[in-house]
Amino acid sequence: HHAHTIRQILKKPPSDTILQVNGWVKSLRLQKRVGFAMISDGTCAQSLQVVFPDPKLPQRLTNGASVCISGKLVSSPGASQDTELVATDLNVLGRCDPETYPIQKQALTVEYLREHAHLRARTESPGAVLRFRSNVMRTLQSFFESHDFCYTHTPIVTSNDAEGAGETFRLAPVADSDGSASQEFFSEPAFLTVSSQLHLEAVANAVARVWTLSPCFRAERSQTSRHLAEFWMLEAEWAFVQSVYQVCDATEALLKNVLRASLLSLDAAVLWRAGDEEKRARVEVAASDVPWARMTYGEAIEVLRAHLAVHPGAFKFAPEWGKGLQSEHERWLAEQYARGPVFVTDYPTTLKPFYMRANDDGRTVACFDLLVPQIGELIGGSLREERESRLLEALHAHGLDAEAYRWYLELRKYGGAPHGGFGLGFERLISWISGIDNVRECIAFPRWAGRMLL
Ligand code: 4AD
C-alpha cells in the first residue's frame, strides 16, 4: 500500500483498511499490555497516536528513530485525538541513540537549537515556522498571479551595489589555469546581490509587472534580531505608477491578503499559542478593513519631537529633520502612535538611495517605509527616478560613477515609463506575523555576522 502523510490522515481519514505511515518517534509510553507512540512526519504540527496491542513490537524503539508503521485507523477513545493507528507491523528505518540524541525531551533553548540547526526542525516551533513560511510564499504567489505580475528570476552575482550602501560581499579572485590571478568573474569584478531592484526595473519596463523572492546578501556587522547577512527579499516593480500612494495601496492589499490567510493557518496558530491570543489579536487588527496609517517623514519627526518634549528620556536619540529614524523611533510610531502598521513617506533625499524619484520640494523623495509593531521597518519602496537628467544628477550627488549605471540610464532614454516598487524582508514578515521575535528563527539555516555553522 502507498503511505499517507499524517496531515492527510488527520484531515480526512482514508478508507483503506490497512495503511502505512512514515515518520519520526516523538514520544513513547510502554506499558505491560500495550504500547503508545506519538509519530510525526513534519507535514503538520500534529502527531499521530499509534497503539501497539503487542508491546513487544516497539520494545527497542526510541525517540527520534524513523519508522514505517502499518496498521488500522480507528476512532480513538482518548480525549486528545479523534483517530489513532492500531499497529500491526513496525519497521525501524533509522535508529536513534537515545543517549546522545541532541533533541532531548526537556525544553531546549533558542541558542541551543541554533547550534543544532540541522536537527532543529524536529522540534515543534521550528517545524511550524518552515511550513508557515512555505504557506506565506504560496499566498503571495497566487496574489501576484491574480494581478498579472510575472515572477522573474534575477541574478545573484552582480556587477553593482544596487543600494550604494557599501554592504556588498565581493567574490574572491580565482587563479587561472596558467597560475595568473584573474578577476572574480572571469575578467570582471563581482559581488553578491544586495537587492534585485535594478534588474526588476529593467524587466518592469518590458513586461510591466514583475516580482521576485530572492536571496540577498549584506555584509552587515550589526547583530540584531532583525538582521541577517543572507536573507530573502520579496520585491515587486511595476510600470505606469504615478504616485507613491499607489505603491502603498498595492503593498497594503498584498500584506492584508497574507495576514488573512495566516488567520486560517494551523501552523500560525501553533506559533501564536505561546502568546496567549495576544499575537493572533494583533494580526486580526492589522488584517481588518481599516486602512493603515500614513504620514510623511516631516510629520513623523514632529510627533516624535512632541512626544519627547512631554516625556524627556523617552528616546535615546533625539529625532531631528534630516536624520534617519532610529529603530526606537520606528517602533514607537508603529506601537504607540499608530497602534499598527504605518506608512512613513517622503524622506529627505540625503537619507535615501540614488534611484528614488525627486519630489518638487527639492529636498525629499517619493518613497515610503512601512513600519510595523515589534519589527520597525518591514518594507522600503518608492517611485523610481524615470527622468534621465534627474537620475544623472542623483548619481553625481551620491558620488557614484555614472558609467557603471549606463544600462540603467538607457532604460530612461528609450521609452522608460514612470514606475515604482518595493522590497520586503521575508524573514521580518515571518517574524512579524508569527510573533517569533528573532529573524534567526524564521529561516532554516540562518547566516549572520560570525555565524555560518552548516
Ligand atoms: O530597505 P532596503 O535596503 O531596500 C532595498 O534594498 C530596495 N532596493 C528594495 C526595493 O525597493 N526593491 O531593504 C528592503 C527590506 C527592508 O525593509 C528589510 O525588511 C529587509 O529588506 N532587509 C533585511 N532583512 C534582514 N536582514 C537584513 N540585513 C536586511 N536588510 C534589509
Ligand code: MG
Ligand atoms: Mg530601507
